[in-house]
Amino acid sequence: MSYIQVRDDQGVRIISFNRPEKRNAFNLEMYQQFTEYLIQGEADNDIRAFMFHGTENCFSSGNDIVDFLQSGALDDNHPTVKFLFCLLDLKKPVVAAVTGAAVGIGTTLLLHCDLVYADNRAKFQMPFVNLALVPEAASSILLPLIVGQQKAAELILLGEAFDAEMAEKLTIINRVVAQDELISFSLAQAKKLAALPPLSMQASKRLLRHNLAEVKAQMKLEIVEFSKRLQSDEAKQRFQAFLKK
Ligand SMILES: C/C=C/C(=O)SCCNC(=O)CCNC(=O)[C@H](O)C(C)(C)COP(=O)(O)OP(=O)(O)OC[C@H]1O[C@@H](n2cnc3c(N)ncnc32)[C@H](O)[C@@H]1OP(=O)(O)O
Numbered sequence: 001m002s003y004i005q006v007r008d009d010q011g012v013r014i015i016s017f018n019r020p021e022k023r024n025a026f027n028l029e030m031y032q033q034f035t036e037y038l039i040q041g042e043a044d045n046d047i048r049a050f051m052f053h054g055t056e057n058c059f060s061s062g063n064d065i066v067d068f069l070q071s072g073a074l075d076d077n078h079p080t081v082k083f084l085f086c087l088l089d090l091k092k093p094v095v096a097a098v099t100g101a102a103v104g105i106g107t108t109l110l111l112h113c114d115l116v117y118a119d120n121r122a123k124f125q126m127p128f129v130n131l132a133l134v135p136e137a138a139s140s141i142l143l144p145l146i147v148g149q150q151k152a153a154e155l156i157l158l159g160e161a162f163d164a165e166m167a168e169k170l171t172i173i174n175r176v177v178a179q180d181e182l183i184s185f186s187l188a189q190a191k192k193l194a195a196l197p198p199l200s201m202q203a204s205k206r207l208l209r210h211n212l213a214e215v216k217a218q219m220k221l222e223i224v225e226f227s228k229r230l231q232s233d234e235a236k237q238r239f240q241a242f243l244k245k
Pocket residue numbers: 021022023025026060061062063064065066080101103104105106127128131136242243
């Protein structure tokens with residue numbers, strides 16, 4: 001069974017991560033598949049919104065650490081880079097439903113979603129410095145805009161985990177939802193978006209993202225730095241230490 005699954009429901013393309021044995025860590029093939037489903041959904045007039053979710057115990061543990069260890073430099077053709085720019089450029093609205101761990105890109109991809117719901121089992125973390133890396137997915141510009149400079153510094157530089165209640169307080173998520181309602185509620189919200197006039201929806205999303213060029217430029221800077229850090233000895237030691245645990 002594929003690690004990235006897709007189904008369409010009343011105008012909503014639902015993309016789910018299904019690699020629970022590795023806490024839905026994204027490997028290169030998953031980024032590729034994810035990007036393809038997004039590109040197809042953007043091109044399909046019957047699709048009006050996207051929804052992302054993980055498995056019962058986890059949203060995503062972020063990038064596969066084994067892939068990090070084997071990674072060469074990140075260029076424009078790298079599956080992760082292609083995914084990030086695709087996510088940034090999405091015209092159609094995105095809803096995310098988070099339960100369990102959302103680590104690294106599992107958290108930062110949420111900054112590109114339009115509506116984010118989580119249950120009280122959700123745990124967010126951006127442990128980039130802990131891994132001897134730097135922030136990605138434009139989180140170094142989006143997070144300060146959302147939560148303020150000091151709080152962003154705390155979340156990124158210390159890289160500690162925080163719960164759904166804190167994420168709601170910081171407005172990283174829209175709302176904490178009861179566990180047994182998370183998926184149905186998030187899907188209902190996505191269907192509401194899908195039922196509204198699509199061109200107006202897309203124009204409104206575009207207007208809300210008026211700083212897109214600046215965000216894109218920052219994402220490019222991050223990728224250059226991230227690529228350098230990825231090759232460093234201190235990062236390789238951190239990856240190996242995680243995998244030995
Ligand atoms: C561009 C993108 C950048 C980024 O995303 S940077 C962030 C990278 N991600 C991380 O640093 C997260 C690493 N994972 C964790 O911290 C923990 O896991 C969790 C908190 C997500 C879950 O903890 P628990 O429920 O106790 O599970 P477990 O025993 O740690 O993991 C179960 C299995 O899943 C593998 N695994 C978990 N996360 C990853 C990962 N990100 N890449 C590769 N493998 C991962 C483990 O190794 C293990 O595997 P086995 O059962 O074979 O020992």
